[in-house]
Amino acid sequence: MRAHAYSLGMIETLGLPALIAAADAAAKAADVKVATYEGADGGIVTVYVIGDVSSVQAAVDAGAEAAKRVGRLLHSHVIPRPDENVPKMIKNLMRSEAQEEAKPQPAQAKAEPTLAEQSINDLRKLARSFADFPLSTNDINTAKKEDLIRLIEEKQQGGGDKA
Incomplete structure (x- = not known):
């Protein structure tokens, strides 16, 4: 079985307002993608986030805290590098991934992204x-x-030497 390169985070709440607060806090806390959400009976809803392990963990922690403040948090969990069959259980997650991969890339060369546009992993590599x-x-x-x-x-402005 093959594992995915990303992590999967889940935040389960009772009610939509807590879920929206959790998704918002998760997206703002780290470099993750809020992939989809699912509803179950009785007002139980779950939001799914994907990204690298540390980012997903930070996002889930922040989202869980926000859900507690706004409503009722039921559960939260992070699965590092889930097996390829796990995302298939989530109805829209695989569809959104396939759409991202199928997007045509522009032929023109893009300017180098600003620091804010770079992923957390790229920033960590640069810092190292x-x-x-x-x-x-x-x-x-x-x-x-x-x-x-x-x-x-600060290092770039101060002329910090790269290794």
């Missing part, structure tokens, strides 16, 4: 490329995106 970056490798791996952007910009 500086010889005297103010965070340790472990701290870089757990840093928030906005903190990495701020520190990288």
Whole structure:
């Protein structure tokens, strides 16, 4: 069985307002994609987020806290690199992934993305490329995106040497 390269996070709430608050907080907390949501009987709804393991964990934690503040959190869970059959259980997740992969890429060359447009993984790689970056490798791996952007910009403006 093949595992996917991304992680799958789930936040289950009672009621739609808590779910929307959870999805919003999750999307803002880390570099993740809110893939889809599903409803069950009795007002139970679940939102699914995908991304790298640390980003999904941070997003699920933030989303769970938001759901508790707004309504009722039932469960939250992160599956690192789920087996390929797991996403097939989620009705729209595979469809949205297939649509992303099928999008035609423009033939023209794009300008290099700004720091804010880069993924958290790319920012972590960039931070590790500086010889005297103010965070340790472990701290870089757990840093928030906005903190990495701020520190990288400071290093670039200050002429920090790359390794």
